[in-house]
Amino acid sequence: MKAVLFPGNKRVDVIDRPNPVPGVEEVLIKMRASALCRSDMSIYYGKPVVGGEAAKTGLIVPGHEPAGEVVKLGPGASGVQPGDRVAVYLAIGCGRCQWCHRGYRMLCPRWKCLGFDVDGGDADYLVAPAVNCLKLPEELSFEAGAVMTDMIGTQYSAQKRLGVSGATTLAVFGIGPMGAAGVLIGKARGARVIAVDVLEDRLAMAKELGADEMVDSGNEDATARLRELTQGTGVDVAIDCSGNAKAQNAALD
Ligand code: ZN
Numbered sequence: 001m002k003a004v005l006f007p008g009n010k011r012v013d014v015i016d017r018p019n020p021v022p023g024v025e026e027v028l029i030k031m032r033a034s035a036l037c038r039s040d041m042s043i044y045y046g047k048p049v050v051g052g053e054a055a056k057t058g059l060i061v062p063g064h065e066p067a068g069e070v071v072k073l074g075p076g077a078s079g080v081q082p083g084d085r086v087a088v089y090l091a092i093g094c095g096r097c098q099w100c101h102r103g104y105r106m107l108c109p110r111w112k113c114l115g116f117d118v119d120g121g122d123a124d125y126l127v128a129p130a131v132n133c134l135k136l137p138e139e140l141s142f143e144a145g146a147v148m149t150d151m152i153g154t155q156y157s158a159q160k161r162l163g164v165s166g167a168t169t170l171a172v173f174g175i176g177p178m179g180a181a182g183v184l185i186g187k188a189r190g191a192r193v194i195a196v197d198v199l200e201d202r203l204a205m206a207k208e209l210g211a212d213e214m215v216d217s218g219n220e221d222a223t224a225r226l227r228e229l230t231q232g233t234g235v236d237v238a239i240d241c242s243g244n245a246k247a248q249n250a251a252l253d
Contacts, residue, residue, distance in 0.1 A: 001016070001017055001018075001019050001123055001124035001125050002014055002015070002016065002017075002123065002124050003015055003016075003017045003061045003119075003122065003123035003124070004061060004062065004063075004122035004123065005058060005059065005060075005061065005062075006040070006043040006044045006058060006062055007046075007058035007059075008043075008044075008045070008046025008058050009045075009046055010044055010045060012044070017061075017123070019124075019125050020119065020125055020126070020127040021074075021127070022072055022073065022074030022077065022127050023074050023075075023127070024074055024075050024076050024077075025074065025075075025076045025077050025078075025095075025129055025130055025131070026074040026077060026127050026128060026129055026130065027070050027072065027073050027074060027077050027080060027127070027128060027129075027130045027133060028070070028071050028072040028073075028074070028125055028126075028127055029066075029068040029069065029070055029071065029086065029088065029125065029126045029127070029128060029133070030068050030069045030071050030124070030125060031063075031066055031067075031068040031121050031122075031123060031124060031125060031126055032067055032068040032069060032085075032142035033066065033067045033068070033141075033142035033143045033145070033146040034063040034065065034066040034067075034120070034121035034122050034146060035063075035065035035066075035143075035146045035147045035150070037064065037065060037150060037177075038176075038177075039064075039116075040062050040063075040064075040115070043055065043058070043062055043116070046058070048116060050064075050113050050116045051112075051113050051116030051117045052117055054116075054117050054118075055113075055116040055117060060115070060116065060117065060118065060119055060120070061115070061119040061120050061121075061122055061123050062115045062116075062120050062122050063114070063115045063120030063121030063122035063123070063126075064090040064113060064114045064115030064116065064120050064121070064150070065087075065090065065121070065146045065147055065149050065150045066087070066088045066114070066115075066120060066121025066122075066126055066146055066149075067085070067086065067087040067088065067121075067136065067142040067143070067145035067146040067149075068085075068086065068088075068121070068126065068142065069083065069084070069085055069086070070082050070083065070084045070086055070133065071125075073130070074127075074130075077130040078130060079130050079131065079133065080130055080133045080135065084133070084135055085135070085136040085138075085142065085145070086133040086134055086135055086136060086145075087133075087134045087136055087142075087145035087146060087148055087149045088114065088121065088126065088128045088132050088133060088134070088149065089105070089132045089133075089134060089149055089153070090113055090114040090115065090132075090149060090150065091105040091106040091108070091111050091112075091113065091114075091132075092105065092111060092112045092113070092114060092117075092118065092128070092129055092132060093105030093106075093108035093110070093111050094108050094109075094110040094111070095129075095131070097109065097110070105132075114128065114132075121146075134149065147177070151177050151178045151180075151181035152181050152184070152185065154178065154181070155178070155181040155182045155184075155185040155186075155239075156185050158239065159182075159185050159186060159189055159191075159237075159239075162237050162239075163237075164185075164186060164189045164191050164237055165189055165190055165191065166189075166190030166191065167236075168186075168189075168190075168191040168192070168236045168237055169191065169192045169194065169229075169230055169235045169236050169237075170182075170186045170191040170192065170193050170194070170235060170236065170237045170238075170239065171193075171194045171195075171196055171215075171226055171235040171237070171238045171239070171251065172186065172193060172194070172195050172196065172206075172211075172238075172239050172241060173196045173197075173217075173222075173238065173239065173240040173241060173242050173244075173247040173248075173250065173251050174196070174197060174240060174241040174242025174243070174244065174247055175195050175196075175197045175199075175202040175203065175205060175206045175241070176202070176241060176242070178241040179195070179197070179202075179206075179239075179241035179242070180205060180206070180209055182239050182241055183195055183206050183209045183210060183211045184209055184210065187209070187210040187211075191237075192212050192213075193210065193211045193212055193213075194211065194212065194213045194214070194215060194226060194229060194235065195207075195211040195213070195214050195215070196214075196215045196217050196222050196226075196247070196250070197214075197215075197216070197217065197242075198216065198217055198218035199218075200216070203215075203216060213229055215229075217246075217247070217250065222247075222250040223250050223253040234253075238250075238251035238252070239251070
């Protein structure tokens with residue numbers, strides 16, 4: 001099969017590799033979509049921000065937001081069938097600890113990240129644990145399924161835990177892919193959503209995705225403006241998706 005490698009130093013190699021074989025409780029998936037994440041850029045530049053030693057070798061196939069079609073089951077694999085359309089969740093847990101049993105595979109002390117520690121989806125085929133396969137409904141494309149695994153799942157989980165509802169005014173700082181998902185999920189949960197960014201086109205996108213108000217934090221004091229929009233009380237929930245210290249402080253304020 002063909003596979004992509006990022007050996008570092010901004011190089012992209014397309015190589016030939018033997019097709020992977022599904023092991024115990026694993027499945028073989030024919031890849032149909034694999035999203036590029038900002039964290040993939042860190043491998044591209046040779047300084048991976050996720051994963052252990054393996055990620056630094058440049059020999060692991062990237063792609064931690066993949067979707068495709070199940071073609072073969074390994075021994076003992078269950079829950080999916082050949083022909084199923086699936087997205088693949090990125091955290092591979094040990095399957096035995098309390099976190100894995102509770103479904104929080106990303107908290108497993110022995111977790112491995114797809115596309116960083118083990119081969120990911122930037123290839124013709126991917127092997128993954130059957131338990132990581134999320135069945136896609138017919139109306140969801142492979143592309144949507146792929147990006148859903150990371151940003152939509154993260155926002156859904158965070159906003160559920162924060163109790164975001166129709167009674168919530170939510171501010172989302174930083175309208176990149178994660179912030180855009182924050183706007184979508186916030187609106188889907190019924191909240192009043194205020195998008196904060198320094199880039200005009202990102203704010204325009206937030207509006208298109210349903211944000212109720214936009215705050216241009218490059219031109220105005222975000223905290224003051226959010227107070228103004230909430231009769232002085234401030235927002236109920238603030239989520240920072242920018243990673244920028246200024247935005248994090250504004251969110252806390
Ligand atoms: Zn575990």
